[in-house]
Amino acid sequence: MFQATRRRLALWYTSITAVLLLLFASGVYLYVRSTLVERVDDTLNHVVEVVERALVIEQVNRQKKEYRINIEASFRNNANSVEDDRIDIEWFSPTGELLWTTFPEPINIPIHSNRNGETVRIENKGTHSTLRTQHSSLLLRQVTDRVEIGRQVLGYLRVSHPWFEVSKPSRQLMFDLALGTSLMVLSVAYCGWFLSGKAMEPVNESYQRLKQFTADASHELRSPIALIQTNVQVALSDLESNLQANETNGATKSHYKQQLKIIEKLTQRLGKLVNDLLFLARQDSGISKDIFSSCPLDALLMEVVEEQQLFSKEKKIALSLTLIDPPETETNPEVLDNWFALNGDWGQLVRLFTNLIGNALRYTPSGGTVDVELTRIESIYRVSGLRYLTPLLKVKVIDTGIGIPTEALPKLFDRFYRIDPARAHNQSEITEKATGSGLGLAIAQAIVELHQGQIQVESTVGRGTTFIVTLPIVKSHE
Known part of the structure; x- marks a missing residue:
């Protein structure tokens, strides 16, 4: 019984600790992952600001105040710098036509103006081998900004960053947290088993004392009760025999008196034993006044x-x-x-x-x-x-x-x-x-x-x- 209780206690220790560790590990993972995503988005927004400041805007029609972007002059100095940071830039016309890109070939992803960042997937079909070599992951984190002067839209600037910069450390962190949590759970299981054994020792000792106490009390109570029952049966048997024989002499009365005295002493002994047990029980429970x-x-x-x-x-x-x-x-x-x-x-x-x-x-x-x-x-x-x-x-x-x-x-x-x-x-x-x-x-x-x-x-x-x-x-x- 105590081994089963010990196992249940250790299992509760381990389960509760495992749940707490799982919640903690999940919180750490989500916090670190969101931090990585925010860092990537901040980097992309910073690149967007840098590129927009470097755009060369030319006036086409002064009367209508029409402007255009000089693509060659604007992106000539950005290709090498962004390539070192694994950031790709795309420039689209106001109608959504791709005009310039650092990708080896177009990735064919529709334009969605979004400065908060979004994650997109690149299809494998028709993708150039150079693209697969350059980007080990098919997921990209993108920021798209609409460039305009007044009410005229000059075009769309889209900046992309490989998602593995987030997924790779996230997977490593998940592996580390899973390994650490597993080791902690095993350690807690061992410690829980050890501590539950220590916690059960006084309970086991109390249970053994209670068993011994119950056995001794039963034995002490059974002996006088059995003797009382025996004397009563003998007295009743002798009384029945004497009534049948219609004999009642002094010896018989003396015999009855002796048996009644024995019964009285046994009853007093039982009463003292019960009083002693009641006293100890009240002292143990703390209810004695x-x-x-x-x-x-x-x-x-x-x-x-x-x-x-x-x-x-x-x-x-x-x-x-x-x-x-x-x-x-x-x-x-x-x-x-x-x-x-x-x-x-x-x-x-x-x-x-x-x-x-x-x-x-x-x-x-x-x-x-x-x-x-x-x-x-x-x-x-x-x-x-x-x-x-x-x-x-x-x-x-x-x-x-x-x-x-x-x-x-x-x-x-x-x-x-x-x-x-x-x-x-x-x-x-x-x-x-x-x-x-x-x-x-x-x-x-x-x-x-x-x-x-x-x-x-x-x-x-x-x-x-x-x-x-x-x-x-x-x-x-x-």
């Missing part, structure tokens, strides 16, 4: 540690909270009163440290210790050469538990990731203490990121694990 206010983190940790004391006593684990006092140099009463306060969401922070401390207790064997340490530090950063200090609160959850393998640390905060790959939970595990769904640390990371903080983990197998949470006292924009 979090209420930030001043939170004394020391009081919050005291509350969480007190709640976890019951579980720690059951496992015979020493759970303690250590608060690092402010330095003696700090004498500001207002700062001292709010030394461990930060701007955050109380409920989410409680959830964060409950998850971390609960995990530490869960994976620490009896006789171990779990120490929670809170301190305030200052981080130095520079902006535009200026040095700033920003206060941070650092919380360490240190346990002497079983530890985490080094290869598992990079994936520790992935959703549904658990070091133990076994996912089946039997009834005895549920009645005692159900293992987590693998969302606790993912939720912890989401809460830390929401508060613009950082969470790190250090662990040694067999010696214990330390979770380090660093939270800014105020948000970065504040």
Whole structure:
């Protein structure tokens, strides 16, 4: 699927670029061609002006004011000069009869008075071989001007220029543009394929995570649902058997009670899993409505540690909270009163440290210790050469538990990731203490990121694990 999407994306890149390059090349070609045509027309008009100034006009009848052009005197000095510039001159009588030309033989093209220039084609039939040698193209660009004095037309002057002076560079330009455009399209196709692959990498990773997330969520939901269904079927089967036998003793009631407790725990587990998924989904979509206010983190940790004391006593684990006092140099009463306060969401922070401390207790064997340490530090950063200090609160959850393998640390905060790959939970595990769904640390990371903080983990197998949470006292924009 992703290869097909990548191909389509690269094809769109290439197609759009090809269209743009084609439009650009067409614009360049038309501009250059029109410039060449204008240059030829300007040259022809200039020749017309030069020749007209050189015309020798003789008066034939003074009374009638009739004039004529002395052809021999007028064009005697123009033949050689125009031949060097590949320009041919024709002179016609007022009636359109050809009187003088630089062409080897007449080209038999009707006269059209036009100073703007026009392109005409010479017929091959009857054309002298010298004409074909002189003009490699059968197309000519011509300018025709009517020469007159007063109302008397003295004749028509037509100047011709070979069209290959325009067509030859135009063809070369077209070839160069086509070659350049083709190479550019191929380059863009390669770059589009490369860039589309780069663009699809995060999408592919997100898709793979989504697939894994869906598979894990389905697995986690399927297990308790299957257990609930099994217990309900067993309870209904036993109830039907007892009704048929008309027996209802204390043992049967105790058995029903135990099955209902299992169903209750499974339902609670399902509800917690759904709530966790809903929380993560809201954090990912950015639609969660979090209420930030001043939170004394020391009081919050005291509350969480007190709640976890019951579980720690059951496992015979020493759970303690250590608060690092402010330095003696700090004498500001207002700062001292709010030394461990930060701007955050109380409920989410409680959830964060409950998850971390609960995990530490869960994976620490009896006789171990779990120490929670809170301190305030200052981080130095520079902006535009200026040095700033920003206060941070650092919380360490240190346990002497079983530890985490080094290869598992990079994936520790992935959703549904658990070091133990076994996912089946039997009834005895549920009645005692159900293992987590693998969302606790993912939720912890989401809460830390929401508060613009950082969470790190250090662990040694067999010696214990330390979770380090660093939270800014105020948000970065504040």
